[in-house]
Amino acid sequence: MNCTKCKSKAVIDLPRHNAAFCRPCFTTYAHEQVAYAIKHERMFGRDDRILVAVSGGKDSLALWDILLKLGYKVDALYVDLGIPGYSATSREKVERFAGAAARTHGATLLIHTVQDEEGAGIKELSDLVHRPTCATCGTIKRYQFNKAAVERDYDAMATGHNLDDEAARLLGNVLHWQDEYLDKQGPTLPASVEGFAKKVKPLYRLSEREIAAYAVLNKIDYIVEECPMAKGSKMLLYKEVLNRLETESPGTKHRFYWGFLEQQALRQNSGQAGATAPQSMAEKDRSLLHPCGTCGQPTTGEICSYCKMMARAKVAHSE
Amino acid sequence: MHVKLSHPERSVEIKGPKKARDVLRELNLVQEAHLVIRGDDLVTEDELLKDGDVVEIRPVISGG
Numbered sequence: 001m002n003c004t005k006c007k008s009k010a011v012i013d014l015p016r017h018n019a020a021f022c023r024p025c026f027t028t029y030a031h032e033q034v035a036y037a038i039k040h041e042r043m044f045g046r047d048d049r050i051l052v053a054v055s056g057g058k059d060s061l062a063l064w065d066i067l068l069k070l071g072y073k074v075d076a077l078y079v080d081l082g083i084p085g086y087s088a089t090s091r092e093k094v095e096r097f098a099g100a101a102a103r104t105h106g107a108t109l110l111i112h113t114v115q116d117e118e119g120a121g122i123k124e125l126s127d128l129v130h131r132p133t134c135a136t137c138g139t140i141k142r143y144q145f146n147k148a149a150v151e152r153d154y155d156a157m158a159t160g161h162n163l164d165d166e167a168a169r170l171l172g173n174v175l176h177w178q179d180e181y182l183d184k185q186g187p188t189l190p191a192s193v194e195g196f197a198k199k200v201k202p203l204y205r206l207s208e209r210e211i212a213a214y215a216v217l218n219k220i221d222y223i224v225e226e227c228p229m230a231k232g233s234k235m236l237l238y239k240e241v242l243n244r245l246e247t248e249s250p251g252t253k254h255r256f257y258w259g260f261l262e263q264q265a266l267r268q269n270s271g272q273a274g275a276t277a278p279q280s281m282a283e284k285d286r287s288l289l290h291p292c293g294t295c296g297q298p299t300t301g302e303i304c305s306y307c308k309m310m311a312r313a314k315v316a317h318s319e
Numbered sequence: 320m321h322v323k324l325s326h327p328e329r330s331v332e333i334k335g336p337k338k339a340r341d342v343l344r345e346l347n348l349v350q351e352a353h354l355v356i357r358g359d360d361l362v363t364e365d366e367l368l369k370d371g372d373v374v375e376i377r378p379v380i381s382g383g
Contacts, residue, residue: 011360013363013364013365015350058379207351208352208379208381209354212354212379224377225326226382227382230382236380239380
């Protein structure tokens, strides 16, 4: 199979685009997809400072790599969750990548260690508050990434969510008709209220397989093992179903997610957006959110879910 | 050929020559969820894999 662009030997075929690429042309394709996403979804500009949430996995390290190579000013935050046999390896991958990023681009890596800051590892914390580990992890990461971005004055916080992540999440939200979550499924979430960082997903046009291929072809050493806590997650099931559909009908995933985004934009432009328009979402946020009584981050309740969780963990720990 | 698989980590021997897509099919794996790597290089699904090749089939799906 030959490269669609330069006709040399291809290393990856992309059935959804009816194309195949050699190593250099595939790297160019990935960079162009991200550059298009940033511009089309008005994520950030040339002078903005970006904070990338990194985990040691392919998506976040590839995102950091691509943004740096596109010439953006990008630092990263790693949250060390203290998962036995997993966090040490993922941290090592992040630190190694960060060393090279610091030398080549002057980028900085920030590290938040859950054991030091929250007083226990993720497993112990979730046992103390009787919540699933993934839910506890999500609460801590969302809170700490937002906190770091706001306190350190970054213009946007970027995550490595890819096309498969967004299509699977959309499928889950549609299957359960969770309208309120559909509102927030866009690749750009504005800093709607004081205390919330702008959140962007520059990889939403690239599939998970394409990002893994980018990492391999660009020699990014990432953690291949799956997080042991994610076993049996619904997201994995939705992704499996979507990949079976994709195999039978290439392009299904991007038509599903991008089609949703187009419908959202059409409704917004025709003035029929209802609750799904970013403007009304920001208005809704402003009317519902106020500072948490403990930490000051925006929340719908009196105390935010992170502070509630930490208070419960403290009580349970002292019993 | 020697094929390395993950989740859980294991190896299998598969008789060549065979196209990458047929190796995936034989192992009941979906192309969209995997990369086929020979040595340091990715290969396309029509690439012929031969006896003596060391191949890694790497899963790309994560739970996040």
